[in-house]
Amino acid sequence: MMKNKFSEKFSAWLSGEVDLTEKIAEEKRTEAPSRISKKEEAEETKIIRSLEKKEIKLSFKEYKVLSVVFCVILIGILTATVYFLPTFASSDVPAVNEVYEHYVAQGRDETGAVNTVAGMILDYRAFDTLGESFVLFTATCAVLILMDDKHKKPKKEMHETVNYSRDPIVKSMAAILIPLILVFGAYILVNGHLSPGGGFSGGAILGAGFILYAMVYGDEQALKVLSERKIKVVTICSLSFYCLAKSYSFFTGNEFNGVHSVISAGTPGDILSGGLIMPLNIAVGLVVCCTMYSFYMLFKRGRMN
Amino acid sequence: MELLIPIFRMILLISLLVCAVATALSKKPMTMIIIFTAYSIIMSVVWVLLRSPDLAITEAAVGAGVTGVLFFLTLRKLHLIDKDKEEELRAANESKEEKNDEK
Numbered sequence: 001m002m003k004n005k006f007s008e009k010f011s012a013w014l015s016g017e018v019d020l021t022e023k024i025a026e027e028k029r030t031e032a033p034s035r036i037s038k039k040e041e042a043e044e045t046k047i048i049r050s051l052e053k054k055e056i057k058l059s060f061k062e063y064k065v066l067s068v069v070f071c072v073i074l075i076g077i078l079t080a081t082v083y084f085l086p087t088f089a090s091s092d093v094p095a096v097n098e099v100y101e102h103y104v105a106q107g108r109d110e111t112g113a114v115n116t117v118a119g120m121i122l123d124y125r126a127f128d129t130l131g132e133s134f135v136l137f138t139a140t141c142a143v144l145i146l147m148d149d150k151h152k153k154p155k156k157e158m159h160e161t162v163n164y165s166r167d168p169i170v171k172s173m174a175a176i177l178i179p180l181i182l183v184f185g186a187y188i189l190v191n192g193h194l195s196p197g198g199g200f201s202g203g204a205i206l207g208a209g210f211i212l213y214a215m216v217y218g219d220e221q222a223l224k225v226l227s228e229r230k231i232k233v234v235t236i237c238s239l240s241f242y243c244l245a246k247s248y249s250f251f252t253g254n255e256f257n258g259v260h261s262v263i264s265a266g267t268p269g270d271i272l273s274g275g276l277i278m279p280l281n282i283a284v285g286l287v288v289c290c291t292m293y294s295f296y297m298l299f300k301r302g303r304m305n
Numbered sequence: 306m307e308l309l310i311p312i313f314r315m316i317l318l319i320s321l322l323v324c325a326v327a328t329a330l331s332k333k334p335m336t337m338i339i340i341f342t343a344y345s346i347i348m349s350v351v352w353v354l355l356r357s358p359d360l361a362i363t364e365a366a367v368g369a370g371v372t373g374v375l376f377f378l379t380l381r382k383l384h385l386i387d388k389d390k391e392e393e394l395r396a397a398n399e400s401k402e403e404k405n406d407e408k
Binding site (some may be wrong): 113207 | 355357359367370374380
């Protein structure tokens, strides 16, 4: 009988019908008036409360034990999975097949990119990267919907704690660092087909540079440089350009319709080589940069203007 | 030099583990974020050792830079950063600005 009751209660607790926090809050609420009431009533409530307390304590213990058991099981499964992973850099892993060999052997001549990774993600598998860019765009839209409080009544502005542009150390360091960061980001974007990096890394660095600018010189100043309108135009133009460029190479890449692409792979190693890889890298980078920057603005201000 | 690389790798991996556990166990959200940023920086060095410098660049920019900033902004919005200190800083800053204006 006792066991049955326990299992019933346990299943109710698991399915969320018994809320522990509510009980505790109720207990706190009822605590004050019970002191004023008569002795007998007080004793009665005391007994009930001590029973409830026992229940709560038991429930908490169950919760702790179950969470520990769950964690241990999860750790066990994940650790066991590691044993099934292939050794790092071994040659007999399933990923080393004819696709990999083709990429390594012919990728450089076919795509014109010295950086094989860039050739893969922006030429062979460019549609994957297009999807990723749209994921970022969707994320920006979602944050805009969630954080935008343009239509709510204006709250008291959270004013700046510290005016960093007056701090001599921060000011002089920012004056040196921000141009360097932006130039480095642009270098990674433009050199994506030659050196490590590419659209996402370069865009993230550019975005971080703009965020640093906004943090040091204030949001209003930053929004004068990179306004909401500019961000919209840049993001949509980049995504449309990506769609059009990749549709073009998808259409001309087909052997059967007799149209050949006018864009050649060029000499591998030149800055102007790799066909569409460099413009696509720049498009992806601009989307990523705008996403990072608008995340910062929306999280900080709740709006983009 | 070749002897040093495995030791360096061991130090990195151990500190990675320590950072991961400390992130989960720390009580203050502020400390948590700072340790998480340290984790990202160590991870970017590990990416370089694993011969993927492009991932290292991204990890350093996103993991250590942008994510940390976004976490801090969220904390500020939720008023989880020490409020008294913020008030103190603001008062000190305002008095400083007044002094600057007088000059």
